[in-house]
Amino acid sequence: MADRTRTPDTPRRDAYTADSLLAVTVQVFIERGYDGTSMEDLARAAGISKSSIYHHVRGKEELLRRAVGRALDHLFAILDEPAALPGAGPAVARLEHVVRRTTEVLVEQLPYVTLLLRVRGNTGTEQWALARRREFDHRVALLLAEAADEGDLRADVDPRLATRLLFGMINSLAEWYRPEPGGLPARALADTVARMAFDGLRARQS
Numbered sequence: 001m002a003d004r005t006r007t008p009d010t011p012r013r014d015a016y017t018a019d020s021l022l023a024v025t026v027q028v029f030i031e032r033g034y035d036g037t038s039m040e041d042l043a044r045a046a047g048i049s050k051s052s053i054y055h056h057v058r059g060k061e062e063l064l065r066r067a068v069g070r071a072l073d074h075l076f077a078i079l080d081e082p083a084a085l086p087g088a089g090p091a092v093a094r095l096e097h098v099v100r101r102t103t104e105v106l107v108e109q110l111p112y113v114t115l116l117l118r119v120r121g122n123t124g125t126e127q128w129a130l131a132r133r134r135e136f137d138h139r140v141a142l143l144l145a146e147a148a149d150e151g152d153l154r155a156d157v158d159p160r161l162a163t164r165l166l167f168g169m170i171n172s173l174a175e176w177y178r179p180e181p182g183g184l185p186a187r188a189l190a191d192t193v194a195r196m197a198f199d200g201l202r203a204r205q206s
Contacts, residue, residue: 003027005059009156014046016046016048016052018056019055020046021046021048021053021063022063022066022067022070023111024042024046025042025045025046025063026067026070026111026112026115027045027047027111028041028042029064029067030111030114030115030118031098031175033118034055034060034118034119034122034123035122035124037060038060039053039060041182042060042063043134049087061123061124062070064115064119064123064125064126065078065117065125065128065129067112067115068112068115068116068125068126068129069129070109070111070112071109071112071115072116072129072132072133072136074105074108074109075102075105075113075136076132076136077196078097078098078101078102078105079098079139081097081101081137083097084097084098084101090147090150090152091143091144091146091147091150092147092150092152092153093139094143094147095143095144095153096194096198097146098140098143099166099170099177099190099193099194099197099198100190100191100193101190102167102170103170103173103186103190103193103194104186104187104188104190106170106171107173107176107179107186107189108175108179108186110174110177113174114174116129117171117174118132119123119148137163137164137167140163141160141163142159142178143164144159144162144163144166145159155181165190166197168195169193169196169197171187173193177189
């Protein structure tokens with residue numbers, strides 16, 4: 001028997017998933033800011049009731065943790081890829097792999113990484129995300145220092161400063177890069193970033 005209480009505008013419970021809810025949430029957080037977003041805003045954007053959201057999560061902060069956690073999981077997975085592991089080759093080659101893949105992940109997970117880059121530490125989840133970002137940066141800085149010790153990178157550049165500059169360049173993509181049909185592919189963008197970065201970082205051969 002047809003549900004006579006439904007109208008064409010009534011959202012179907014099976015018309016969304018936890019993933020699609022998260023995708024909508026990230027866009028609203030980016031547009032309105034986390035602090036400026038209410039559960040009513042999220043429900044309206046998703047076309048569902050607040051009670052339907054609470055069916056999946058405890059509240060707004062859990063949605064934030066899932067969103068930034070997705071970005072962090074993809075970033076940390078880069079460090080476990082075979083080409084980034086110790087023994088895979090010179091540190092400079094492993095570092096270049098990390099830089100390229102970080103650029104590609106930013107493009108592939110653009111809304112989630114954009115949100116991660118905008119957290120400011122105002123909640124427990126944001127503080128956790130910032131701590132994880134610092135851990136990622138620290139591991140890359142160690143890899144950069146290893147490459148300098150092997151003589152492949154300039155020894156007159158502080159590894160921590162170089163890491164900040166590298167990720168400053170990569171992270172700035174989130175502010176202007178937008179995937180478009182026929183536009184610059186992620187791999188080509190990663191090639192350009194790596195070329196610009198390592199042309200300045202590589203040790204000059206005598």
